[in-house]
Amino acid sequence: MSLEAPEPELDVGETPDGDLDYDELADLLGEHVLDREEHVNAEGFVIRPDSVETVLATLKEEAGFDHLSCLTAQQYGDRYESIYHLKKYDDPTQELSVVVPTASEEPVSGSAAGVFDTAIWHEREAYDLVGIEYEDNPDLRRILLPETWQGHPLSNDYNQDQPQIVPLREHANPMEKRTQVPDRSDTMFINIGPHHPATHGVLHLETVLDGEQVVDVDPDIGYLHRCEEQMCEQGTYRHQIMPYPDRWDYISAGMLNEWSYARAAEDLADIDVPEYAQVIRTMAAEMSRIAAHMLAIGTFALDIYGDFTAIFMYSITDREKLQNLLEDLSGQRLMFNYFRLGGVAWDLPEPREQYFQKVRDFCEYMPGRLEEYHNLLTSNELFQMRVLDTGILPPEEARSYGCTGPVARGSGIDYDLRRDDPYGYYDELEWDVITDDGCDNFARALVRLKEMEQSARIIEQCVDVLEDWPEDEREIQSNVPRTLKPDHDKEIYRAVEAAKGELGIYIRSDGTDRPGRFKIRSPAFCNLQSLEVMAEGEYIPDMVAALGSLDIVLGEVDR
Amino acid sequence: MSKEQSEPELHDTLEQAQSKQDARMGGGVDDRFNSKLRQAFGSTPFILTKFDKFMNWVRGNSMFMLLFGIACCSIEMMHTYATKHDLDRFGAGVPRASPRQADVIIVPGTIVSKFGPRLKRVYDQMPEPKFVVSMGSCTISGGPFQEGYNVVKGAEEIIPCDIHVPGCPPRPEALIYGVLKLQEGIRAGESAPVTVKPYELEQFGDLDDDALVRKLASEIDEDDLVMRYNWADSP
Amino acid sequence: MTLAETISSALGLEGAVGQFVGGFIGAAIVGTFILANAAVAGPWAKRKITAAFTDRIAVDKLGPLGIGIIIPDAVRLISKELIVPEGVDRPAWDIAPLLIASSAILGFAVIPMGQVGPVEFQLADPEVGLAFVFAVASIASVGLVMAGYASNNKYSFLGGLRAVAQNLAYEIPLILTGISVVIFAGTLQLSGIVDAQQQTLVDLGPVGIPAWFAIVNPFAFILFLAANMAEVGRNPFDIPEAPTEIVAGFQTEYSSVYFVLIYLGEFVHIFLGGAIIATIFLGGPSGPGPASIGLLWFLVKIWGVFLLTQWARSALPRVRIDQLIEIGWKGMLVLSFANLVLTAIIVGVIA
Numbered sequence A: 001m002s003l004e005a006p007e008p009e010l011d012v013g014e015t016p017d018g019d020l021d022y023d024e025l026a027d028l029l030g031e032h033v034l035d036r037e038e039h040v041n042a043e044g045f046v047i048r049p050d051s052v053e054t055v056l057a058t059l060k061e062e063a064g065f066d067h068l069s070c071l072t073a074q075q076y077g078d079r080y081e082s083i084y085h086l087k088k089y090d091d092p093t094q095e096l097s098v099v100v101p102t103a104s105e106e107p108v109s110g111s112a113a114g115v116f117d118t119a120i121w122h123e124r125e126a127y128d129l130v131g132i133e134y135e136d137n138p139d140l141r142r143i144l145l146p147e148t149w150q151g152h153p154l155s156n157d158y159n160q161d162q163p164q165i166v167p168l169r170e171h172a173n174p175m176e177k178r179t180q181v182p183d184r185s186d187t188m189f190i191n192i193g194p195h196h197p198a199t200h201g202v203l204h205l206e207t208v209l210d211g212e213q214v215v216d217v218d219p220d221i222g223y224l225h226r227c228e229e230q231m232c233e234q235g236t237y238r239h240q241i242m243p244y245p246d247r248w249d250y251i252s253a254g255m256l257n258e259w260s261y262a263r264a265a266e267d268l269a270d271i272d273v274p275e276y277a278q279v280i281r282t283m284a285a286e287m288s289r290i291a292a293h294m295l296a297i298g299t300f301a302l303d304i305y306g307d308f309t310a311i312f313m314y315s316i317t318d319r320e321k322l323q324n325l326l327e328d329l330s331g332q333r334l335m336f337n338y339f340r341l342g343g344v345a346w347d348l349p350e351p352r353e354q355y356f357q358k359v360r361d362f363c364e365y366m367p368g369r370l371e372e373y374h375n376l377l378t379s380n381e382l383f384q385m386r387v388l389d390t391g392i393l394p395p396e397e398a399r400s401y402g403c404t405g406p407v408a409r410g411s412g413i414d415y416d417l418r419r420d421d422p423y424g425y426y427d428e429l430e431w432d433v434i435t436d437d438g439c440d441n442f443a444r445a446l447v448r449l450k451e452m453e454q455s456a457r458i459i460e461q462c463v464d465v466l467e468d469w470p471e472d473e474r475e476i477q478s479n480v481p482r483t484l485k486p487d488h489d490k491e492i493y494r495a496v497e498a499a500k501g502e503l504g505i506y507i508r509s510d511g512t513d514r515p516g517r518f519k520i521r522s523p524a525f526c527n528l529q530s531l532e533v534m535a536e537g538e539y540i541p542d543m544v545a546a547l548g549s550l551d552i553v554l555g556e557v558d559r
Numbered sequence B: 001m002s003k004e005q006s007e008p009e010l011h012d013t014l015e016q017a018q019s020k021q022d023a024r025m026g027g028g029v030d031d032r033f034n035s036k037l038r039q040a041f042g043s044t045p046f047i048l049t050k051f052d053k054f055m056n057w058v059r060g061n062s063m064f065m066l067l068f069g070i071a072c073c074s075i076e077m078m079h080t081y082a083t084k085h086d087l088d089r090f091g092a093g094v095p096r097a098s099p100r101q102a103d104v105i106i107v108p109g110t111i112v113s114k115f116g117p118r119l120k121r122v123y124d125q126m127p128e129p130k131f132v133v134s135m136g137s138c139t140i141s142g143g144p145f146q147e148g149y150n151v152v153k154g155a156e157e158i159i160p161c162d163i164h165v166p167g168c169p170p171r172p173e174a175l176i177y178g179v180l181k182l183q184e185g186i187r188a189g190e191s192a193p194v195t196v197k198p199y200e201l202e203q204f205g206d207l208d209d210d211a212l213v214r215k216l217a218s219e220i221d222e223d224d225l226v227m228r229y230n231w232a233d234s235p
Numbered sequence C: 001m002t003l004a005e006t007i008s009s010a011l012g013l014e015g016a017v018g019q020f021v022g023g024f025i026g027a028a029i030v031g032t033f034i035l036a037n038a039a040v041a042g043p044w045a046k047r048k049i050t051a052a053f054t055d056r057i058a059v060d061k062l063g064p065l066g067i068g069i070i071i072p073d074a075v076r077l078i079s080k081e082l083i084v085p086e087g088v089d090r091p092a093w094d095i096a097p098l099l100i101a102s103s104a105i106l107g108f109a110v111i112p113m114g115q116v117g118p119v120e121f122q123l124a125d126p127e128v129g130l131a132f133v134f135a136v137a138s139i140a141s142v143g144l145v146m147a148g149y150a151s152n153n154k155y156s157f158l159g160g161l162r163a164v165a166q167n168l169a170y171e172i173p174l175i176l177t178g179i180s181v182v183i184f185a186g187t188l189q190l191s192g193i194v195d196a197q198q199q200t201l202v203d204l205g206p207v208g209i210p211a212w213f214a215i216v217n218p219f220a221f222i223l224f225l226a227a228n229m230a231e232v233g234r235n236p237f238d239i240p241e242a243p244t245e246i247v248a249g250f251q252t253e254y255s256s257v258y259f260v261l262i263y264l265g266e267f268v269h270i271f272l273g274g275a276i277i278a279t280i281f282l283g284g285p286s287g288p289g290p291a292s293i294g295l296l297w298f299l300v301k302i303w304g305v306f307l308l309t310q311w312a313r314s315a316l317p318r319v320r321i322d323q324l325i326e327i328g329w330k331g332m333l334v335l336s337f338a339n340l341v342l343t344a345i346i347v348g349v350i351a
Helices: A022-032 A049-062 A119-129 A228-234 A254-268 A275-305 A310-330 A352-376 A381-387 A395-400 A405-409 A441-467 A523-529 A531-535 A540-550 A554-558 B003-025 B036-041 B046-061 B072-081 B116-125 B137-141 B172-187 B211-216 C003-011 C015-053 C064-079 C090-107 C129-137 C139-150 C154-185 C190-196 C218-232 C256-281 C291-315 C321-350
Strands: A035-038 A043-046 A067-075 A079-087 A096-103 A164-168 A188-192 A204-210 A213-220 A491-497 A502-509 A515-521 B064-066 B094-096 B104-107 B131-135 B163-165 B201-203 B225-229 C200-204 C207-210
Touching (some): A022 A049, A049 A079, A049 A096, A067 A119, A067 A491, A067 A502, A067 A515, A079 A491, A079 A502, A119 A523, A164 B116, A164 B211, A188 C154, A213 A540, A254 A275, A254 A491, A275 A310, A275 A352, A275 A381, A352 A441, A381 A441, A381 A540, A395 A405, A405 A441, A405 A523, A515 A523, A523 A531, A523 A540, A523 A554, A531 A540, B046 B172, B072 B131, B104 B172, B116 B201, B116 B225, B131 B137, B131 B172, B163 B172, C003 C015, C015 C064, C015 C090, C015 C256, C015 C291, C064 C256, C090 C129, C090 C139, C090 C256, C129 C139, C129 C154, C129 C190, C129 C256, C139 C256, C154 C218, C218 C256, C256 C291
Parallel strands (some): A043 A096, B064 B104
Antiparallel strands (some): A035 A043, A164 B225, A204 A213, A491 A502, A502 A515, B201 B225, C200 C207
16 A cells, blocks of 8 residues: 555536536536526526426446435426435535425426435325325425315415314235235234334334244334424524524434424524634533433433343433533523524523533543443443344445435444534644444444533643633624525525534525525434334344334434 | 202202303313213212212322423423422322333423324323323423424323413422322312314324325325324414 | 231131132232332332432422322223223233233242241242242233234334233243253252252351342353343333333223233332342341241342332433344353253252
8 A cells, every 4th residue: 555645536516626617517517407506505507397307317437426415396477396415425525405396287207216325205205295296206295294185284374273084004914015025924024103102202113023033114203293494484583593403303402303493594694603602602611512422322222231231220310410401501401592593592501610510520520421321332341242133234234225324324324414514613622533434333322422421522632722712802703683584595405413413404595584485304214214224124122123223212303 | 968968068069060061161071980880870969979089099098100291391390300309209200111100291382283192192092090290481382482383382282281381491499399289170070071183093094184184195105194284273 | 927827826717718718818918018119119119219320310299209299190091091992802902001011020929028027928839839829920011912913003003013012022031041040959849949949059258248249250140130121121121111202002091990910010120020039039028137028028029120120220221122023033042051051060960
């Protein structure tokens, strides 16, 4: 091997300094590009509905856009539009939007399912909520709403007051037609959930079993579809939206979620955030991350150890400590509502020294505590026996399903938006991105445990920075107008690294003080989709473990 | 305590309790705990009232909880069961995964249209006497999501609730207070009246034949259970 | 004097009538005693022990340390509505809980539980005592299968199948390990096995280490302990119940009295497992002090085993069904055969 670093091979459209040359990309696609739009985060190429698959395949193979981050569907007065937000796992700052307009009368578009597996669910959601039909999608049915629902709630002419009828079918096998199992005489269909101790909420797994082995599994979601996007579209930018992100990923990850909205809206409305507020945000967000990972580890242990395990209780004990810290900071235990556009709600609690001491105490306490988790979990041979080499998620599949966060990093994908697409104060601090090549349940748990250590490191550094901050420069909020009205038709897609992975927000402003379209790219939604890959062929307990290691939150999956 | 002395007093309390119930449910006596024995006796003899008191004490002091999580509130619910708050101190912390073995269901989160029938089913699967703690704003009224197209405006539209714990989410202390109040109520012989809820499970064939039913007739069998949501009538 | 004899002589009855009445009342006393132990263990001790492992307090409002919770818990469970789900296989569904509870209690008929004063707590002492205990204890697995199959519920069904596979895989190593003790003791009679453990193995001045088979053959003891965990279905082998996988396994559909029976049966089963371990490995009721407090030592030993199961519950992961079968057939069966052969050779050489 030569000592010199090899010249990184450049994808088509990539400039040597890591930027994108959109002209070159447009040339690559040639006549497919009908028009070019300017979004805040990236350029959008307008293409014809029937060339979706060709365009996305070209971009994936030749230009290196291997990450279909999100699909936003929306209805304008005169047309429907699907926007495919593309990124690269190697460098998520290189973004491209592919805009596919379809006619109002007949909203039929081509499907990206042949290029990205993750598109199947995204297109199902778009069909369900907005009403665009995707030809060639292998499985186009409703995903969040019951299959007997009338109308598409995010389309313009939806009447919210019309009655609906929801059936309760228990024993009918809804997978009869879909399952690929050839000989069904020896298999058994079983509903796991929506009320089941292992589903971490109200997830419904339609499972076909052969003895104890899972032959086919289909997650049925939507039992907690609380219309989060509609709620956000009804709220004003300045104050009314911020409480809702807390409730997407409700496992104390509120700070991280709030940051996703704050980042998107601040970039949309050109709001600067004072450095001091960024440090506070970083510290609060990492506290949230530890709390969220704690619960992930605790419930994972619950799935494997049974419901009397001490590990779960220990993790809750540690979460209590964090929640106390977060409560001191924000005034709430779970739904913080602490971020504001342009900063945070208020400064650190007084007396500051005491608060710093409490945070430091916690950071010192963490490593010893983590060691205990390692003793109880990762170095327990029975535990290893259970989780090593089960629930395998190969990196190629993980990319295709759009997995991010600890799930992707447990499959060896080195992808962390905190480092790759820096925001906040992260690029000033010293910390490592944890990855593991195990690709199994064990690797994902291990990544979470190690990430907590890194988060504690970040918090410690933040405290150091905050302690030395000059007293007269503690600006917690920049000057933001009372009513925010971003320019008409300004579009943005921005993501942050939340507890479960890449949490992205798409906002289109329509010139008023409320968003015209608000779309949430939920990491758990994409991660959950890969359950099929992990679970099929495994035993029921392994499927339960795989689900636990995915660490989904139904509030975020269903939104 | 002799029978003569205690009787008028007992009748008084009974009447009070009944009038309170009547006021709440508008007619009809709540006979959830009524037994054949009591019906045979006609009135309520001394021995049965003592027995009643004992049973109320029993039910008010020990309860198995259904292991049931929906949304945000379930996180605080877990904290309530766990180390710091330890709901089990009050005899109410044994989680059972099967509804057949549970006494109390804490409904911790937003009920959406798709989950409504399932909630009803889980509730129906629990054996009497059963109690419902509705936890958080969403189960009270739909909370912050009340205006959503898919959100049921409170758990009480589907199942009867014994006690509401407000908050978004309620703190563990609040939930403990709620459970204690529930226990107090049970010990005093109160329980939620079982009334017909706005949204019930019905067989599809029994629904009125309107445009929506006709439209769905090809998709749903006559004897499938369904829940019909009339959003326009919701609070 | 045995318990039955004491009762019949106290009542002044003799002959067959005396034997019958004495035996009957004696059985009632022993059964009640065991059930009382299970009643303390189920609603109270289990919660307190788990709470101690997880830094909690658990029940503490009624009576000292909350032990009063036993009364409301028991009464409430029994007084609940008994739901008979649609489509259950009726006689089988009703018999299963009875079978689970009674089989475990039946085992105590032959266990020598030691003395209280002059009275010897052992109902019967047949020559095939150990075989009888194993035989009745394994009837419970029939109950589990019946419960699982008759419930008309897929989770119950999976639980029943798991129970059967598990019990088959662990009954054999359990009994084979038990036989190695029989070879040492030279008898199947439980009192004989206890007597064989009475001598002192090593004399360390004031303290004599008794010749308990757990000390003579610790390998067999550990093997038996592990197999027993699987037999009573506790972590790491609690897979027939496995709440996070198959809801509550075979007992998913049971409520009220039937649930109480299954719940009690489980605890009695743990105690029976403890009793077998105490009898064949830990010298039965023997311990320091006079023989008249033997029952106390016996209780200490069976509660010790109970504590161990609860500890395992808080600390150990549950293995997967295929791994469990593998451990059973490929690991423990082989080890227990090795143990058996080795014991036979040692005993043959020494004797």
